[in-house]
Amino acid sequence: MTPRKIAAFAIGPIGGALLSLITLPIITWFFSQEDVGRMAMLQVTIGFSTLLFSLGLDQAYVREFHEVDDKPALLKRALLPGLSILFVTLLVLLSFGGTLAGWLFERPEWHLSLLIATVLLAAFISRFLSLVLRMNEQGLAFSMSQLLPKLVLLAIIAGYVLLGADTSLTNLVIANTAAFVFVCVVFAFNTRKEWIAGITATLDWQHLKLMLRFGLPLILGGVAYWGLTAIDKVFLRTLASFEELGVYSVAVSFAGAATILQSVFSTVWAPTVYKWASKGEGLENVHKVSRYILGLVVLVFCLAGLLSWIVTLFLPANYIAVQWILVACLGAPLLYTLSETTVVGIGISRRSSFAMLSALVAFAVNLVGNWLMIPRFGAAGAAVSTCISFWVFFVLRTEFSIYLWKPMPRLLLYGYSALTVAGASIFTLYGASIYPFMLAFWGLLLVAALFSFKAEVLEAVGFVAVRLRK
Known part of the structure; x- marks a missing residue:
């Protein structure tokens, strides 16, 4: 990887960290301390669900990328199993009304549960589409997709303030949901050739089994590291x-x-x-x-x-x-x-x-x-x-x-x-x-x-x- 490509990939994490450093302090002035804490639980849940439902196939995708000729078919094999399980799980949870929001926010409201489910789906899909950009060394597109949702969140919060909108938990969740959906749409646009071709690709079950055999054991290590970085928020x-x-x-x-x-x-x-x-x-x-x-x-x-x-x-x-x-x-x-x-x-x-x-x-x-x-x-x-x-x-x-x-x-x-x-x-x-x-x-x-x-x-x-x- 050339220095220019490294710099292109570095723009995303550097800019994202700087924008996060600005965004959360701004939010503290307009939203309650409890709601800021609830957003932390949403972030923890996003990280855990993406890790768990990926079934390790995100890492298998990276491992197999340079070994296969049909890249769209590989994306389908990596994305489809976890996405299907996540979608069914969220449908079951939504059938219980506001249970999901009750677990996370102690606010068992169905509309909050629907917003949470939307965020989880958008984050999961974005994870795999981002790998397409990374493996194809499209560093600038990858970085901009990381920066834009932060800017969208800042813009929505600024809009709330200027319009005198209610600084409620619902509006804060809507702002975060919009940011995640936006980045998912951007990723989908930038990788459209790959996933559109993947829709009609044949699902190779034998290769999928090999990918699962590689990826599933990695979940344990991933959960351990997730716990190391996120269990403090769960305990709080x-x-x-x-x-x-x-x-x-x-x-x-x-x-x-x-x-x-x-x-x-x-x-x-x-x-x-x-x-x-x-x-x-x-x-x-x-x-x-x-x-x-x-x-x-x-x-x-x-x-x-x-x-x-x-x-x-x-x-x-x-x-x-x-x-x-x-x-x-x-x-x-x-x-x-x-x-x-x-x-x-x-x-x-x-x-x-x-x-x-x-x-x-x-x-x-x-x-x-x-x-x-x-x-x-x-x-x-x-x-x-x-x-x-x-x-x-x-x-x-x-x-x-x-x-x-x-x-x-x-x-x-x-x-x-x-x-x-x-x-x-x-x-x-x-x-x-x-x-x-x-x-x-x-x-x-x-x-x-x-x-x-x-x-x-x-x-x-x-x-x-x-x-x-x-």
Whole structure:
């Protein structure tokens, strides 16, 4: 993949993260805290239903794409089984009236259930159509399809405000539904040749069985990772309140800015490191990159700890707790990105079961952590539990990679990552009462990190200086 194509694919996640950073804070000014929390549950449900009903065939589609000649027929085999099961399931749930909305929102209203069903169908179809664009390396179309729904949601919210519309849960769900349907329509238009040809294609049952044999076992790992990233919201919905869930979802939204680093790095890193491995060289580069990312992770944690108060300038008064919760919420994207630099041994050795085991163990840790901490600390407990779980996830991926591949130095990796996780956890739980001490901690940690990564800092500064002169 050329740098130009990488940049085209990167526009989507970068722009999407930035627009999300704008959208949710705007929503907090016009919709109730409970309804913001209910939207978080909708997002969790979308992620889970897409993962579950895909039957692993989305990953089978990617695996088989370059192996088959009839791409439209492959799309039909991948999309049709899960779509059929999802459609029948939603019809059954809708026959019970507002049950679906009752489960998600504690508002058992049939029209809300219908909107939820529409979102789930649109998200599911979009998932598979997006793969067509990705596999055909249509990066710009893929990215624009990610950006446009965010813009549509912003436009609808702005329309509500300008027209003085009722800021009700129904209108908020309608806005989100419209955004998902819009992106589905855009994907359908951009891939129209593929899926139109797929409608009349013959369904090869034997090949479908092979795809299911490949894809179904991957669901367990996918559910484990989904649980690692989403179970905190489920526990908040069950053990706390929609208000706590609303505060938490806003903190996660701000922390989502760190997913820009995760998305861009993951896009570039995997192809690069496998290229090194194919040539039997580059191990020293893996160590070098892991040091750079570790230094960047520590820097972001420290700056967030020192400057998190800034977010309160953009939020209503009832979201003041976001400034404390935000720092622990950074753990998920930052530690995942760091683990991508150390997990390469699992990919190179093709022992994906170890990656699944890492996710399962971390998921179990998160289950226990949420169960113990949310009743006492609410949203703060959920943030800390997830942060610690991702540190466990990072350590396990690193150790399994070393076991399967080659050793790597990890004293700095574990030392600094443990310090940042411990600092973020204390800051989130008790920062309001010991704020001066936490400022001193983050300041000292920042100075120590700058000293430890002095060579990397000087090299990065020199690189930027050369680019600016050019």
